[in-house]
Amino acid sequence: MFEKSKTSTLAGVLALIVIGLVVVLCAFPWFWMFVSSFKTQQDIWAIPPNLNANTLRNYETAFGWWLVQMGQLMRPGFAFYRFLINSLTISLTATSVTMLVGVPAAFGFSRFKGKFMADNMLFFLILTLRMAPGFVEAIPIYLVFSQSILGGTAIPVVLMHILFTLTFVVWLMKGFFDEIPRDLDDRARIDGCSHFKTFRLILPLVKPGLATTAIFSFIFSWNEFLLTLLLTGAETKSLPVAISGLVTPAGTYWGAILASSVIVTFPVLVFAIIVQKYLVRGLTFGAVK
Amino acid sequence: MADVVLENLTKTFKKRIVVNKLSLEVKDKEFICFLGPTGCGKTTIFRMIAGVETPDEGTIYLDGSAMNDVPPGERNVAMVFQSFALFPNMTVFDNLAFPLKVKKTPRDEIKKKVSEAADVLRITHLLDKIPAHLSGGERQRVALGEALVRNPKVCLLDEPLTNLDAKLRAEMRVELKRLQRELGYTMIYSTPDQIEAMAMADRIAVMNFGRLEQFGTSDDVYSRPKSLFVAGFIGSPAMNFIDCTFAEKDKQAFLDTGVFTLDVTDLRETISKSNGSEMILGFRPEDVIISKTKPDKNAYTAKIEVIEHLKPDKVIDLDVGGPVIKALTPSAFEATVGEKVWFTFSKFHIINKKTKETIV
Amino acid sequence: MAKVQRLKAKIIPWAFLLPCLIIVFSVGIYPFYVMWDTSLRNYDTSDPLRIGQRAFFANYRAMLHDPVFYDSLLKTFTIAIPALLIEMVLGLILAQLVNQRVPDKYRKFLLPLIIIPITMAPICIGLVWRYMLHGDFGLVTYVLNRMGFFLEESILGSRTWAPVAIIMVDIWQWTPFMFLIFTSGLLSLPKDTYEAADIDGASSWMKFRYLTLRYMKPLIGIAVILRFMDAMKLFDTIYILTGGGPSVATETLMYYTYRVSYIWWNLGYGAALSLFLYLVIIITCEIFYNMTTRRD
Numbered sequence: 001m002f003e004k005s006k007t008s009t010l011a012g013v014l015a016l017i018v019i020g021l022v023v024v025l026c027a028f029p030w031f032w033m034f035v036s037s038f039k040t041q042q043d044i045w046a047i048p049p050n051l052n053a054n055t056l057r058n059y060e061t062a063f064g065w066w067l068v069q070m071g072q073l074m075r076p077g078f079a080f081y082r083f084l085i086n087s088l089t090i091s092l093t094a095t096s097v098t099m100l101v102g103v104p105a106a107f108g109f110s111r112f113k114g115k116f117m118a119d120n121m122l123f124f125l126i127l128t129l130r131m132a133p134g135f136v137e138a139i140p141i142y143l144v145f146s147q148s149i150l151g152g153t154a155i156p157v158v159l160m161h162i163l164f165t166l167t168f169v170v171w172l173m174k175g176f177f178d179e180i181p182r183d184l185d186d187r188a189r190i191d192g193c194s195h196f197k198t199f200r201l202i203l204p205l206v207k208p209g210l211a212t213t214a215i216f217s218f219i220f221s222w223n224e225f226l227l228t229l230l231l232t233g234a235e236t237k238s239l240p241v242a243i244s245g246l247v248t249p250a251g252t253y254w255g256a257i258l259a260s261s262v263i264v265t266f267p268v269l270v271f272a273i274i275v276q277k278y279l280v281r282g283l284t285f286g287a288v289k
Numbered sequence: 290m291a292d293v294v295l296e297n298l299t300k301t302f303k304k305r306i307v308v309n310k311l312s313l314e315v316k317d318k319e320f321i322c323f324l325g326p327t328g329c330g331k332t333t334i335f336r337m338i339a340g341v342e343t344p345d346e347g348t349i350y351l352d353g354s355a356m357n358d359v360p361p362g363e364r365n366v367a368m369v370f371q372s373f374a375l376f377p378n379m380t381v382f383d384n385l386a387f388p389l390k391v392k393k394t395p396r397d398e399i400k401k402k403v404s405e406a407a408d409v410l411r412i413t414h415l416l417d418k419i420p421a422h423l424s425g426g427e428r429q430r431v432a433l434g435e436a437l438v439r440n441p442k443v444c445l446l447d448e449p450l451t452n453l454d455a456k457l458r459a460e461m462r463v464e465l466k467r468l469q470r471e472l473g474y475t476m477i478y479s480t481p482d483q484i485e486a487m488a489m490a491d492r493i494a495v496m497n498f499g500r501l502e503q504f505g506t507s508d509d510v511y512s513r514p515k516s517l518f519v520a521g522f523i524g525s526p527a528m529n530f531i532d533c534t535f536a537e538k539d540k541q542a543f544l545d546t547g548v549f550t551l552d553v554t555d556l557r558e559t560i561s562k563s564n565g566s567e568m569i570l571g572f573r574p575e576d577v578i579i580s581k582t583k584p585d586k587n588a589y590t591a592k593i594e595v596i597e598h599l600k601p602d603k604v605i606d607l608d609v610g611g612p613v614i615k616a617l618t619p620s621a622f623e624a625t626v627g628e629k630v631w632f633t634f635s636k637f638h639i640i641n642k643k644t645k646e647t648i649v
Numbered sequence: 650m651a652k653v654q655r656l657k658a659k660i661i662p663w664a665f666l667l668p669c670l671i672i673v674f675s676v677g678i679y680p681f682y683v684m685w686d687t688s689l690r691n692y693d694t695s696d697p698l699r700i701g702q703r704a705f706f707a708n709y710r711a712m713l714h715d716p717v718f719y720d721s722l723l724k725t726f727t728i729a730i731p732a733l734l735i736e737m738v739l740g741l742i743l744a745q746l747v748n749q750r751v752p753d754k755y756r757k758f759l760l761p762l763i764i765i766p767i768t769m770a771p772i773c774i775g776l777v778w779r780y781m782l783h784g785d786f787g788l789v790t791y792v793l794n795r796m797g798f799f800l801e802e803s804i805l806g807s808r809t810w811a812p813v814a815i816i817m818v819d820i821w822q823w824t825p826f827m828f829l830i831f832t833s834g835l836l837s838l839p840k841d842t843y844e845a846a847d848i849d850g851a852s853s854w855m856k857f858r859y860l861t862l863r864y865m866k867p868l869i870g871i872a873v874i875l876r877f878m879d880a881m882k883l884f885d886t887i888y889i890l891t892g893g894g895p896s897v898a899t900e901t902l903m904y905y906t907y908r909v910s911y912i913w914w915n916l917g918y919g920a921a922l923s924l925f926l927y928l929v930i931i932i933t934c935e936i937f938y939n940m941t942t943r944r945d
Contacts, residue, residue, distance in 0.1 A: 015746045026765055026821070029777050029778065029781065030765050033773075033780070047785065048791055049791055100668075104666075105668070107665055111662075126673065129677050132927050134882070134884075135684075135906055135910055136924065137677060139916060140681075141676065163677050166669060195661050219768070225888075243772060244888070257776050258780070261777065265773050272761075272764055272768040273761050280830055284871055
């Protein structure tokens, strides 16, 4: 519905201005954050706000352990590299397990529809899980694990992440599998393949779907806050939780906050651009193509 | 020996009976065709024969042994799909080699069999391409090739020519028939196109919503249709049907259509044996004889409504005083719209309106 | 042998689904039951002797008598509904504008910028806005001051403006989401009905109202349901921007539940609150679903 003739009118120009404004509005906060992460402490607090981006000190503070300047030990950094590793571990593990478990399940839902008991009900069940406030699942898990030795590890969090991304993976991948015609399955089976071999044959045909789903799962886990807050401790917390800890009653370490936020948000942005094509599909759990 | 016997095959999907107590026998090396409108259950039957669908009731016998519990890979049945079902990420060679690879055939034997099949189907020059780069006809032949490569006992073809254009379809029809004769496979074919069925099959199984209406040669289903459905489905243009009532008076019997009466005294016994008196009179357009002058008895008047020029014939719609019938006449026959003519028919069928079975 | 085959056919689907179902049931369904059980027990720290004991529906009765509960429920809706409506309208307008005025080749450049808000971790979104809305050195505060708007307290410290700020941040974060959904919807509209409307002489507004909106209704429904679900559970931004404050001005039911469960450690009452919130979400989503899928 692109009407080229109207661009020259006043309405057209106004529309373009509005669009431009919106785009700037959307992008600006991140860029502000990015620029400010390179400011010195004084510049961060400066009134009027300025654009003096000239130091890497914030990154050193956030990720380094001890700051050394001119041979002298300065105040300690926050050693966020630990939490970066935590985040990576949690998200990668959760994503891998979810994919391993969810993709076959999605295949099952796609291919065996109507052939086994209560398949619609199960599917709906997975949907209602999505609606649950984090506490409903997190607190019992916390109670169960805090008694056991596994309480200090990241296993409870990973389990929670798996649960929430599973609903997503199953739903999304089912949509992708549904797009592959059943004839191919039948043909493989008539030629002699078992059900599992057929599954392995169909997989390469949904490669873009697999990549998209994995990326979305990772993004969800990476950005997740509440569950991680509830289920991780000082050693196991993820980067987002750690960053929130920089806001203390004693004061807010803006420099470190800005720097670590850049690190947290940047990869996701890159991933989102990679899966652009399926962005809407992923965000709406496959409901919108 | 590769015969197929279907016994009382039934399949229901969510309260809808898709295949209804189907029984028939296919002899070895026979080319039979399942004919019926789309959605009448042909594909389901095929899938049950192949093994990817389990029947709710009934048994399938291949070569005398019951196959119901044998997995599809072990039945030695090949199937060609309407959509061709080629793996889009594999080359033609790999697609053809696929069934052999699954059965773990040694590499050189695979190569040999694939090139043999490719030769027969004239697709050797396409072996390195992927399906996306092939035309419809080429893909069709690759799909056929996959079946050939396996040297199956039975070959199932589910509407394989429906996705091709008319000219290609005609070519492939001949080709398929030739292949079947050369290679001696038992071939079970399905199509909604009755011309295709009549042209290719040794015997035709006419299906209507899961029920087998008639199973016979093309001559059987054309000249001796067993039911209303078969009579109306076979033949182009379709058979004319007029509702009528059977009445007996003294020693004579008549069929009263409301606009004319047909003397059926010599068929009186046969007709009175069947239930009821509501009948349908059926006769083919090609059996209708039109003349401008009144012939001897048993001719009726009609007015010409529409003339369709379909060389080498003409199809004329005749208004008989209510219902309209079609007549097939040679092109040379001169006719004008509105003209009054006499018509009679050389052959007719009487169908019981209630049971839909042909009596005569 | 025959029996085995038939059995195998029945089992195969479950083989694909089993690991998934095991996880869903053990980590998803079972905790739900535990939560229900917890809500029936007493965890009130003011009564240490009775911790963990059965208290039947005491928690639920307490909930119904708790003014803070009702207040938080109100806050939840006063934040979620305006945010949702504005996001929807803005998203639709934006999608329509971009679809009509921006040629395809420029859209590729727009997209990465517009989706920034939805890709950022909510906690980081909260933090950067906290920075920008800071009473002393925040960029937004500075701009507002220069424009002549002064506040004795900071925006986030004001009882009236803090909720507004939360709504604004939510709008900033999720309008692109609506925009994306509506754009994909607009791209798949059937062109012929619009051409017929043009021939009939319909104005832009009429075309929009009667054709576009009607075709987009299912999409709008999905977008609203999804967004509403998450808006009711809004936590990260509230946590970092206002911590529920100033003095519970932005304490939604979700945040209140957090305070009760995680800070006061009254797990029983917290469980009751969570389950109630869950129920509200399920019911309202069901209502929305019926509303948008039943009409014409």
